[in-house]
Amino acid sequence: MFTSSRWRITVRALVPMSILVSLLAGVTTQGIAATPTIQGAAYGHLKNLMSQYDKAGFSRVVRIGNKATYRTTLSSINVKVDTSLKPLAVYDPNTKTITFSKDPRKVTASESLAFGETCWHELTHAIEDAHGDIGLFDNAAYAERNIDYMTHVARVPLPILQKMEKDALRGVSAAKLEARWRSFVRQIAAASTLPSNREYPPN
Amino acid sequence: MREWFGFQANPEQIKKMYLTNKAFSGTKWARLRAALKGEPLNWTGEWRTNWGMLSLSRSGATVTGAYTHDR
Numbered sequence: 001m002f003t004s005s006r007w008r009i010t011v012r013a014l015v016p017m018s019i020l021v022s023l024l025a026g027v028t029t030q031g032i033a034a035t036p037t038i039q040g041a042a043y044g045h046l047k048n049l050m051s052q053y054d055k056a057g058f059s060r061v062v063r064i065g066n067k068a069t070y071r072t073t074l075s076s077i078n079v080k081v082d083t084s085l086k087p088l089a090v091y092d093p094n095t096k097t098i099t100f101s102k103d104p105r106k107v108t109a110s111e112s113l114a115f116g117e118t119c120w121h122e123l124t125h126a127i128e129d130a131h132g133d134i135g136l137f138d139n140a141a142y143a144e145r146n147i148d149y150m151t152h153v154a155r156v157p158l159p160i161l162q163k164m165e166k167d168a169l170r171g172v173s174a175a176k177l178e179a180r181w182r183s184f185v186r187q188i189a190a191a192s193t194l195p196s197n198r199e200y201p202p203n
Numbered sequence: 204m205r206e207w208f209g210f211q212a213n214p215e216q217i218k219k220m221y222l223t224n225k226a227f228s229g230t231k232w233a234r235l236r237a238a239l240k241g242e243p244l245n246w247t248g249e250w251r252t253n254w255g256m257l258s259l260s261r262s263g264a265t266v267t268g269a270y271t272h273d274r
């Protein structure tokens with residue numbers, strides 16, 4: 001069965017027509033309820049990234065960050081879009097602004113995790129800045145030491161651990177599970193040998 | 204400093220969780236627990252070999268075997 005309902009808004013003469021027109025223009029250009037803000041859309045992608053291991057058994061003791069910390073940081077800084085920007089995004093400690101090269105509202109579902117990683121990356125710099133860690137101004141290796149480490153862990157060893165759990169549930173042999181575990185441990189150790197981390201260990 | 208981010212991925216802590224958290228105490232996780240404990244693999248039982256049937260049993264870290272030699 002299909003039902004439809006009709007509705008109608010009666011605008012009484014109290015609102016002058018010019019104001020009404022500008023209000024409606026605001027609705028269409030900024031898309032108030034229909035589309036989220038840049039911040040809101042960016043948060044959606046960030047959340048996808050930060051929740052990617054939530055269902056894994058190891059999520060009891062592993063996390064790539066505190067979601068609340070990242071969420072509050074995102075809402076406390078400025079965000080804007082500049083499609084002429086060369087990097088994916090930048091954080092400017094002087095203006096407390098993250099500039100994205102792509103509008104987060106135009107990021108598709110298949111691009112969401114990658115975009116979420118970009119948000120995570122820049123927000124990590126914003127959190128460092130909020131703690132007075134001003135390495136961003138002078139040395140790239142120093143500035144990237146923490147996020148390089150965390151990105152490697154999120155991209156390489158954690159998926160291995162995830163495979164190990166799936167294998168365990170499939171009844172794979174203990175020897176194979178042990179091999180997975182060893183490669184996980186090896187990849188965690190490898191994070192400390194990244195170029196920025198050889199110069200400046202994450203701290 | 205990583206406490207600033209709430210980042211946490213420590214192999215020792217993860218291993219301890221697999222071995223002690225009750226979420227992983229069931230039989231479906233037994234092989235993983237064995238793998239992480241570095242226990243000898245379970246070879247106990249009856250094995251058919253070139254020299255007849257071999258039976259293996261384990262007590263702690265020691266595996267003992269007996270086989271029937273038929274010629």
Ligand SMILES: [Zn+2]
Pocket residue numbers: 121125143144147
């Ligand atoms: Zn960076």
